[in-house]
Amino acid sequence: MKQRPTIKDVAKRAKVSLSTVSLVINNKGYVSQSTREKVERVIRELGYHPTRSARDLALRKSGNIGFILTNDHFTQSEPFYTKIFLGAEFEAQKHDYYILLTTVEKKFDSLNSIPRFLKEQNVDGVLIAGQVSIELIAYISSMNIPIVLIDYDVENHKHSTVLMNNYRGTQLAVEHLLELGHKEIGFLGGDLDHPSIYQRYLGYKDSLDNAGIIIKDSWISAKEPDTKQQDGYNAARAFLNNGESLPTAIIAANDAMAIGCLRHFTEAGIKVPDDISLIGFDNIERSYHVKPPLTTIDVNKFEMGETAVRTLTETIINGNGYVNHIKIPVTLIVRESTDKNVDHHIKKRTHHK
Amino acid sequence: MKQRPTIKDVAKRAKVSLSTVSLVINNKGYVSQSTREKVERVIRELGYHPTRSARDLALRKSGNIGFILTNDHFTQSEPFYTKIFLGAEFEAQKHDYYILLTTVEKKFDSLNSIPRFLKEQNVDGVLIAGQVSIELIAYISSMNIPIVLIDYDVENHKHSTVLMNNYRGTQLAVEHLLELGHKEIGFLGGDLDHPSIYQRYLGYKDSLDNAGIIIKDSWISAKEPDTKQQDGYNAARAFLNNGESLPTAIIAANDAMAIGCLRHFTEAGIKVPDDISLIGFDNIERSYHVKPPLTTIDVNKFEMGETAVRTLTETIINGNGYVNHIKIPVTLIVRESTDKNVDHHIKKRTHHK
DNA sequence: GCAGTTTATCGAAGCGCTTCGATAATTTCG
């Protein structure tokens, strides 16, 4: 196996010094036209290409960016972060970066939670997707490595973030329902401590406020501990048992909860959308296959990944301190779980049975 | 920003030479218990960790493995290679490798098709998923870089391969149909030149042969140029118009074709599985949502990725020449598109109308 | 008790590249 040529071979063959070759490769300093051409010719002849690790060592950088997420994401059925990752991967390729992927435990453990690529100084910047421990973020931050957070917002706004426009999402949902003639619109949330969910709640609340509608407490459910299907199911039951009349439409914090809610409604004989309209959020695969298909809010995950990489490379170039908060637009997907508010008095009777 | 400690700092502080520290880190050569402990203590105190690029340069390796696929895969809706990639990613993590992903054009172009990580000598081995140009494979091979092919088999068996057991898949399908009492079993294939499809065809043919059933030409369709849904649709039409009676069951080369076939049958008033049973292959997402849900053959894609990485790391360690051909097992997923062969004479009448 | 091993440590060279001066040749222009 014959060795690949090094910069030395190029220099020898072109009868110039190592440094000159380096200058040509990097388009730096002063090199006369003639020697530049000579060197370039030799490079072509030899099929030379600089070796990554040598260059990295000399430049004290890596050409990689790290992608961190908690290890439960990939095992989830919904490929949310997978799509973000792919978007990032493609954008990174454009900027001549490679992405090193790693997963970490949800809870921080200073021994094991530090991704290897950080210890090895093998990344120039880091993408963090979803809710990782703030200790880890702080640790990376303390190493002075640029960070971009995706779909997760920490309180201090020290790092750039790429979020979906949660607020705008529920706003769209409310607008859609208002157009359909609904006035009594509920919100089925889970854990309001989660920033995204809270934003969705706010978008809902503000929109109704602006429409001059006074929200009744009984329209809102936010007692469930999480935002999974089961929580939606439970929340739906709570709705039915609170002694108050149901709103004519419900916006769920996400599709999973909406689907759980839908299931309970179906069991309880409440028809969606005839008796009540229902909107989800996230546009997960299943929201399309459920009966009836869910009206929901979609965000382009691929674009989130792309944008994150673009932001990160800019931070790498411009140095830290460059902070950017980007909201990726969302769109309303109208399917069959929402319908006109025909006559809500009939409905009240229906679900009081 | 204070510099991270280097091996030099460790040496100084531990009052030993650079080389001794290196020996300790790598567990090599002779080091007395006492100095070993001393060095290890200092390493801990300083929070030292060797830097990747320096080590790579010295060792002339990279600690990365490349993952190549053609650029159309990720744009396809079916996340087939995505799952393989994730399997590979996780397994790589266990072996302390990072995966560098890249896509290449289907047709080889010596200028642009060479992945950057190859030019930069930035990978110790390469995973190739799907049908990439043989020129590229030959090129990589000529650089003496270990290769493992996934879901693609080139003629010369110079490289390790990880394939799904296509042959076994259609064998399972035939067994299933035989148990249901079918004797007239057709095969709806596309491009038989594709090795995977051909293996599926062989599994079908051999199984019927072994069962003592003589296959009629009219049961087999293999004239379509590709294996997409439209090809299945067209093939189904050809089946109906060939003047012969239909078999009582059909095995399609893949789910896409099966779904196309199903669509045409539905349009033609032929009921699946009442009039004819139908089996797909691949277990794509849609095969589950179609009416009726498709009986099909599933393979664990994640496992394919894992196995490929395991094979590759072994080749990297043991040197080339270590060649392994692995077939990942498949399983039959019985859903609603197959049923007992009740009375096929009635059926014949049905579809002759 | 001494030649031959084994164990322990270290200095120096080397991996392939970048970059900082130093030197020299060429150009500018007051």
Next chain:
DNA sequence: CGAAATTATCGAAGCGCTTCGATAAACTGC
């Protein structure tokens, strides 16, 4: 026309690590 600035090239040092001898001390065993 000569001092200063610009252009061109190169040698050497350095990036942080591994590894090959060299050297020396500590054991073998006869």
